[in-house]
Amino acid sequence: MSLKDILSPFYAWKRTLEKPYTIKKPIEEREGADRYRGFHVNDIEKCIGCGTCEEICQNEAIDMVPVDFIHAKKGDSGLRPQIDYGRCCWCALCVDVCPTGSLGMSNDYIWVTPDPEEWVFKPGVDDNPWKDDDKGYRRTDEAWLLDPKLTPMPVMEPDVRKNTFDEMAYGYEVTMAIEEASRCLECGICIDACPTHMDIPEYIKSIRENRLEDGLKILYDTNPFSDSCGRVCTAHCQDVCALGHNGDPIAIRWLKRYITDQTADRRYEILGIGKPLPEKDGAVGIIGGGPAGLTAAFYLRNYGYKVTVYEQHDKLGGMLRYGIPQYRLPKEVLDREIQTILDTGVEVKYNVKVGKDISLKELKDKYDALFISVGAQIGTQMPIEGIDTPGVLVGLEFLDQIAEGKRPNLGERVMVVGGGNTAMDVCRSSVRLGVKEVFVYYRRTEAEMPANDEEIEEAKEEGVKFEFLATRTKITKEGDKLKVQCIRMQLGEPDATGRRRPIPIEGSEFTVEVD
Ligand code: SF4
Ligand code: SF4
Incomplete structure (x- = not known):
């Protein structure tokens, strides 16, 4: 042991006579x-x-x-x-x-x-x-x-699509889909906003990782109408997407469509459609063959129950078929997803109106359970003078005619009243029927319009003109023209819907002539 080792403890003691090195709070x-x-x-x-x-x-x-x-x-x-x-x-x-x-x-x-x-x-x-x-x-x-910009969807040019009812969005190609899917944060905030709680981050991930078979299974876990939803869903998921706070939300709807389009020819094999299902005791009757009724039919059938759908028309699909024009949702696409549902073994009675051709009581006696899914079939009309004048059409009835393949002659000037998606479908269908001037009259401003922004933008691109803060009060027929008396509006306090109530401005009446 060296002398230094012997003395070293005393060096430490020397420190006790020095000022502390540790700084006490508050420090400078x-x-x-x-x-x-x-x-x-x-x-x-x-x-x-x-x-x-x-x-x-x-x-x-x-x-x-x-x-x-x-x-x-x-x-x-x-x-x-x-x-x-x-x-x-x-x-x-x-x-x-x-x-x-x-x-x-x-x-x-x-x-x-x-x-x-x-x-x-x-x-x-x-x-x-x-x-x-x-x-x-x-x-x-x-x-x-993060990347705030969405990958654009390739669509038909406005001048081309104005003249055809063919589908206007072409769908993502593989590189576009992967690029868009790569923007997703996988946070899952969107899931709760989706009415069927689809596992959105997981199916988006399946695109990124080129596992579309898994993606399709995820879609069908909660939604057998993913073909249609991938085209026309109102996409509440996108409204809440985390990326939408400072950029474009993920194009969730288009990514869903990408999966269904790319796997369309392998769907039965991937989902095992047509394979024997577990059979259970119990039969369910479903009234209405629209999206709700057929969704119930699909899952009940997969659980093993016998399912019979009663449909008043000669075709299934409800509002998807009769309320949405071909350029947004082609009937071939709708038919293919409905056929997938039917091929699980669902029976359908077409052209049967419950209450007329068969009573509710008969159905109650016949089945262990009944599911009533008749939808909202009747369009709304404001009770104003002259609403029954020939030439005035209800939006849903007009769309029904278009869906049936009819092409009514509407003349050269058409007024569409309303600000929802139905109004957008009507005005854009009118453009496609060759109407020269299509006006949308809405009693609030564009900010309050319930229609999707995308629909409004596309309508504008197709030449539809918008007149905000105006509505009609009376309709008369003069010769072969309709004279529509209108009034300007201003916005008051919010109503029960949370939107500001439109209030007529006295003395602001004006008349518009349309066909
Ligand atoms: S909210 Fe947007 S970013 Fe988050 S998981 Fe859903 S799609 Fe992806
Ligand atoms: S919003 Fe920002 S701070 Fe809040 S949880 Fe998301 S990343 Fe974190």
């Missing part, structure tokens, strides 16, 4: 730079609890946790990120990926506590000195790790 605080990456901040009103921040964190520093006063709703999981600063390395990947831009970092970096539990915070929820800091790191558009 130096403010972080303006874009310093300090403790996180989160605008919890903007945050949707998608969990993308949790997913990207390589240190597993983020957990999505419930918060007392935040409740789950469509487009919001109700969870919020909680960050463990024992794990966080301040890389800011979570900030750069956040689709809503709610997550940021303050330039505050000092927090002294002996309790390790106090190193775990829910930014924006817990009360910290930096909670409302506006300095620090925020992601810029250039730093965003």
Whole structure:
């Protein structure tokens, strides 16, 4: 043992006479730079609890946790990120990926506590000195790790499609579908907004990984009308898609269509349609062969029950067949998915109107269970003077004629009243019938229109003219023309639907002549 070893404990004792090296709180605080990456901040009103921040964190520093006063709703999981600063390395990947831009970092970096539990915070929820800091790191558009632009769908040019009822959207090619599928965050926020709770992230993933057979099975797990939904669904899923907060939502509907189109010729083999099903005791009668009735028929049949559908028309499909024009949903596509359902062994009685050809009581006696799915068949008409004048058509009746292959002569000028998807189908079908001037009159503004934005845009591209804040009050016939008396409107307080109520402006009446 050397002399140095013998004396070394005394060196340590020497330190007791020196000033302490550890700095006690409060220390002299130096403010972080303006874009310093300090403790996180989160605008919890903007945050949707998608969990993308949790997913990207390589240190597993983020957990999505419930918060007392935040409740789950469509487009919001109700969870919020909680960050463990024992794990966080301040890389800011979570900030750069956040689709809503709610997550940021303050330039505050000092927090002294002996309790390790106090190193775990829910930014924006817990009360910290930096909670409302506006300095620090925020992601810029250039730093965003996500692709905000949707892959466009190839469609027929407006001048071409105006003259034909042929389907106007051609469908994604493989590279387009993979590119679009690659934008998905797999957060699953969309699932709750889908009425059939389809596993959207999983079927989108199947496209990315070229496993379309798996994708088709996922679609059929909850929806045997994926062909139609891939074309004409109102896509509430897209309304809440996390990416839609700062860019284009994922084209979920078109990706669904991609799977059904690409697997159409292998569908029976992939789904095992036509193979024997487990047979159970029990028979179910279904009144109405529209999408609801046939969906019930498909799943009941797959459970092994005997199923008979009573349909008043000579064809199945309900509103999908009679209410949606061919250029949006070709009948061949609808027929192929209906045939898939029927080939599970569903029996159909066509041209039978329940209540006329057979009574409800007879059906109740005959079956163990009845499913009534008659749909909303009757169009609505505002009770105004002259509504019965020849030349005034109900939207759904007109679309029914088009679906039957009829091509009525509407003349040169047509007025369509309303702002929903039916009004869009009617005005765009009128264009295709060769009507020179088609006007849509809507009593609110474009912002309140219930029709899909895409439909409105496409109608405009096809030359449809829109007159907002105006409606008709009286219709008369003069010679072979219709004189429509209209009035201008203004918006008042919101009504029960949450939209602002249209109020007529006195003295603003005007007349429009149409065919
Ligand atoms: S990524 Fe953004 S929106 Fe999603 S949970 Fe995290 S902070 Fe909230
Ligand atoms: S489609 Fe949108 S909401 Fe759905 S999982 Fe993908 S990113 Fe999330």
